[in-house]
Amino acid sequence: MKSPSTLKYMLAASAISLGFSNGALAQDTVKIGSVLSVTGPSSFLGEPEDKTLRIYVDQINAAGGVAGKKIELVIYDDGGDANKARTFATRLIEDDEVIAMVGGTSTGSTMAMVPVFEDAQVPFISLAGAIEVVDPVRKFVFKTPHTDKMACEKIFEDLKKRNLTKIGMISGTDGFGASMRAQCVKVAPNYGMQIVIDETYGPRDSDMTAQLTKIKNTAGLQAVVNPGFGQGPAIVTRNYAQLGMTGTPFYQSHGVASKSFIDLAGAAAEGVRLPAAALLVGDKLPESDPQKKVVTEYKKTYESATKQPVSTFGGHAYDGLFILVEAMKRANSTDPKKIRDEIEKTKGFVGTGGIVTMSATDHLGLDLSAFRMLEIKGGDWNLAESGS
């Protein structure tokens, strides 16, 4: 019993001393971790993220890896359970010893994992939406998706251009809907918006006519905004059309930016506007658009590998992975702290979500121009004419 353990300690000690004396002897692979909600209620987000990471890590390795090292991807599925995510985060850090993490599908699981990465001082690029991931700024935590606050601002900007100021809101009570609703209420006065009625629905409700009827009968209503994701917004959209409210401009959030929303809502989705990343309208972008090349290539790669339509959620994983890979190249090191410093210096990175320029006070690096205002026409996404 005693001798093998002594041997183990001696081996470990010699390995450590070797590690200190000669970095070149380290392995020629590096581990990147990910905890995603591939199953469970957020699987429509987690699944494309999972596929995207796998496709591109294979591609990077086939091309020789990063700075001479192959990437080994370790993905765990938290099933949408924040407590499980937290355990997997510890496993990634302690057991797999990853040098960085790209993952965290929902805000809930991201926030549960944040303390683990902060304590271990390993960079964590989150794929979750809410602004509290990067506000206040935490040293080792970054994120790629646009925030819900930006979505509200983009919608209000568009409303302001159309001279509509009296709005009704109908929000989901799930994490995404509740968080975005709070942000919208907060920024509404900055755009001169007046919320004349504010309704909510449960994430699993199957009919929202009651709330919509109340909204419809509110005096002075000029437009309606629906913060929410999953199937809720599709039902709201259908009910909206059934109640003959389509004369009033209707705005969805970036949370519905996948083809399945148009399929679920059907003809009722016609004329609905939403802020979303350029990825959805890649082929309709002008040639001069700096994102054109990136988004069309990502769409082609993803769709040919998975035979499924592209969604912005997988795009967030693409952005996270390449922000990390480029930071690793610049750092030319596998030291998590050096990689973190380089991630923070990301400048002018062209991703599917927008052009990313981070700083010590901004760990998202996107501005409002990253969002395009889209309008659904003929069962497809189109760039909306602003101010029309």
Next chain:
Amino acid sequence: MRALVNQRFTTLAILAVVIAVLPLIFPSSYYFRVASLVWVSALAAIGLNILMGQAGQVSLGHAAFFGIGAYAVAIGPAHLGLPTWAALLIGALLSAALAFLVGRPILRLKGHYLAIATLGLGVLVALVISTESRWTGGPDGMPVARLTLFGWRVTGSDTWYWVTGGLLLIGAWIALNLDETPTGRAFRALHDSEVAAQVVGVDVARFKLQAFVIAAVYASLAGSALAMMNGFINPDQAGFLHSVELVTMVVLGGLGSVVGSIVGAALLVTLPQVLTVFHEYEHLLLGLIIIVSMIFMRSGIVPTLSSLFFQRTRS
């Protein structure tokens, strides 16, 4: 009687040795984390087992008390400026008070009706937690301040391993002792036959309520421990699925068996971690293991195995 005392002592001693020895074979602090989760879940399961196994009443909303304990240590320091330990005690008191108030009417119900009433209680508490976002941070949850005791900041998986392990030992000790008190005997009389218990003079309503309150306090303390360990809490921990998980731990491990609750908790916490190597078959295998052990070990893993073992040694 002497044999029983010894058996109790042996069980506790074995548990203490297991807790003390396990770290020697842990290769990294990830294992400390998983083991701490087992101890926390086991604590809640032991409490629920007093209600289900000893007193024979079912609760499908037990995560509500877990959630109250967890949110007490989150909300207390963040919104009311209370020290964490005080918030923990208040959480336990609140859970006990809620169990006491709600318990009286709903424990009059039997079987499915009791199950539905406790389920309703669980759903209500979870709903309040996820809607009162001003206090609780809503569905995305809220951070929990680190526990500070006498200037010592309790963090790190290995520290929490010892804290939760200690809590579990105390919890198991109380539960094992309870079995041999008049209260414990009254619980078992209730479990076997309510009518008979009433005939021999057991105050049925009072003892049911006692078991419910004790179980609620166990769950509340377990919830507080988990929240402080994670430094973050979200409404899932108070939700219906977590209630079902707790009931599964109790039933799988063995009704009325303290060791069974620990074994049940250990299985339900570690299996998903072990099964990750099977990727998409993970859930399938987890379900299969639970179904197979329920079919072949009707009274739970620990009671079945121990009766097998004792039969062998006797014959």
